[in-house]
Amino acid sequence: MYVAVKGGERAIENAHAWLAEERRGDRDVAELSIAQIREQLSLAVNRVMAEGSLYDPDLAALAIKQARGDLIEAIFLIRAYRTxxxxxxxxxxxxxxxxxxxxRISxxxxxxxxxxxxxxxxxxTHRLLDFKLAAEGETPAAPSRVAEPGDVPHVTEFLNREGxxxxxxxxxxxPPDLTREPLEMPAxxxxRLxxxxxxxxxxxxxxxxxxQRGYARNHAFVGELRIGTVxxxxxxxxxxxxxxxxEVTLTECETVNQFKGSKTEPPQFTRGYGLVFGQTERKAISMALVDRALRWEELGEDFVGAPAQDAEFVLYHADNIQATGFLEHIKLPHYVDFQSELELVRKLRREAGADQVQEAAE
Amino acid sequence: MKDTTHDDLARKTWMSLLARAPEGRAAALLDAAQARPAFTWLRAPEIGTTMVRGRAGGTGAPFNLGEMTVTRCALTLSTGEVGHAYVQGRRKGCAEAAALVDAMMQTDAGPVLRASVLDPLDAEMTAAKATRAGKAAATKVDFFTMVRGED
Known part of the structure; x- marks a missing residue:
């Protein structure tokens, strides 16, 4: 429990004023524009859109600027605006x-x-720091080649054809919507997606x-990873x-996983699926692997007690805004709670201390 | 959902184009082409969201992916035609221009607007797509077998 405490108004106002000043940083350095963040920190923008669950690059860029680059804080701002x-x-x-x-790769x-x-x-890339980026300069245009027209077929279609x-x-x-109805199990x-x-x-x-390391191993291959606009x-x-x-940019990952068969069905590969706003490849692959692990029941696999198989564990702890809200609230005043704990510990120590004195006497 | 007629299909095509037009482009092309006609709002520009859905496995059951921002409005020209707009993002000016074009496309000005607004917009957006597709094509891997290891 935390209780309302009066008296901090001026301190809070001044803290926010200082926050604004620190956000701006050294005034001899040019201020970042929203367009610069949108265009040049686009993968951060994509992450904020995906986890903020709102596709709007300008808003995500604004949130990143306001949050001083703290992406979870930026996601929080987007979630709040969305409502x-x-x-x-x-x-x-x-x-x-x-x-x-x-x-598009397979x-x-x-x-x-x-x-x-x-x-x-x-x-x-060699993952070596590129000091050329520290100096200002023009980037040459990327090479171009004539593109083949037409849609690119999904890789799983080829496997589907052979069954x-x-x-x-x-x-x-x-579909159910967890932004409208509270998340309930079974999901x-x-x-889950x-x-x-x-x-x-x-x-x-x-x-x-x-x-991948063996907790609910299902041996995933990336059947296909594609990024583009739809x-x-x-x-x-x-x-x-x-x-x-x-039109939105999406990243889609389809995994091809260990096969299963039964008395009625011949062995075949199974699938995991990831689809995420923006160019968000690491997240889409992760999503596909976790989706596949959570499907153990419908695929007739054993529950081996792995965290990634446990829908309740995964879904109730996956949202960083819920998590950070609960985590960070413990820094807010809990004076009354703590006073009662303090009293209790003092009382226990008094009792224990008295016992010790008695033991020593005997 | 009623059957999509030929007229609906044409309207769907231009409304879809206007929804995706880059910031300010539809308004700039419209204003360069002709003066805006008088109109009254049926629904003033309003910002909201659409829940975007995907399908499990690309083709299976739908699920909610997340929302996107959308601006919509509706207006009536003094000559009676009704124009609607739904455009991506928070863009009230773009929505107004899109709804005006939608209404004016239903008048005698239609062919002129097509030539001065819709066709150039379509050409610009198609060219931008082709540029991106060209850069993607340049990163396509051309495999060739160097040496086979068996013997």
Whole structure:
């Protein structure tokens, strides 16, 4: 319990004024603009959009500036802003098969229709600090080549054709929404995927890594990873038909996992799925691994007690805003709670002390 | 949902284009082409969100991915045509321009607007997409087998 305490108003005002000054930093250094953050710190912007669960690069950039680069604080600001907006509706499910891909790779097939497209990746860089970036200079334009027109097919389609992988059967059940209804167990896959896509990247990464190290091992291959833009289509009630209301950048990861078979079904590969706002590759792969681990029950696997298999553990601890809210509240005044604890400890010590004196006497 | 007619399909195409237009572009092209007609608001520009959905495994059951910001408005021209707009982001000026173009496309000014606003917008956005696709294509891996290890 914490109680209202009076008397800190001026200290709080002055603390906030100093915060604003510290945020600005040395005034001899040029101030950052929202556009600079949006364009040049775009992966931070993407993370804030994904975990803030609101696609709006300018807002995410503003939140990063306001939060002095503390991304969880920025995500908090975005979540709070989101609740002030009316919701006009829900989109048609996006068609990732029609994605305009910036990047598309497969770790399972070398030669595949559409090819391996690396995109603007950190992979194959030497991870050496580039001191040229410390000096101002122009970046040369990236090379270009004539692109093949048409959609890039999903890798799982090839395996599907041979029946070697479980199918993601088309279904139009309206999904539950954890932003409208409290998260309750058991959570179906749609709810789990919603919780995972907005989950903390570090938490998702740690859990995914644990499955690779043997806690609920399911031996994932990245069947396909693609990053690019898809149109977002929504039915407009006043018109009676659907239009594109915009376009979002998404990262999609499909894993191909250890096969299973039964008396009635021949062995086939299983799947994990990750889909995240923005260019957010580490998060999308993590999401796919954790999604697959959480599917143990429907796939008839054993619960081996691994954290990544435990939906309640994963889903109730994956949200960094809930976590940081509860964690950080313990720094707020708990004077009354602590006073009672203090009294109790003093009393216990008095009793123990008295006993010791008595023992010594005997 | 009623059957999408030919007219609806044309309208869907231009509304979809206007929704994705870069900041200020639709308004700039409209104003360069002609003076804005008189109108009254049916619904003044309003900022809200749409819940974007995906499908498990790309093709399976839908799930909620997260929201995106959207601005919408509706207006009536003094000649009676109603224009609607839903545009991505928090862009009241863009929504107004989009709704005006939507309404004016239903008048005799339609062909002129198509040539002066929609076609240039489409060309610009297609070119931007092609530039990006070209850069992606340049990062496509061309595999070749160097030496086979068996013998």
């Amino acid at each position: 002030t907006l009316p919701r006009f509706g829900a989109s048609e499910p996006v068609d990732t098969g029609a994605m305009a891909c910036d990047r 770790a399972t097939f070398k030669d595949l229709p559409g090819g391996q497209v690396l995109g603007p990746t950190f992979d194959y 070697l992988i479980e199918e993601a059967v088309h279904d139009d059940t309206p 179906d896959r749609a709810l 919603q919780a995972l896509t907005r989950s903390d990247e570090g938490f998702a990464l740690g859990l995914a890594y644990s499955t 149109p977002v289509e929504m039915e407009i009630p006043e018109l009676g038909f659907a239009i594109d209301i915009g």
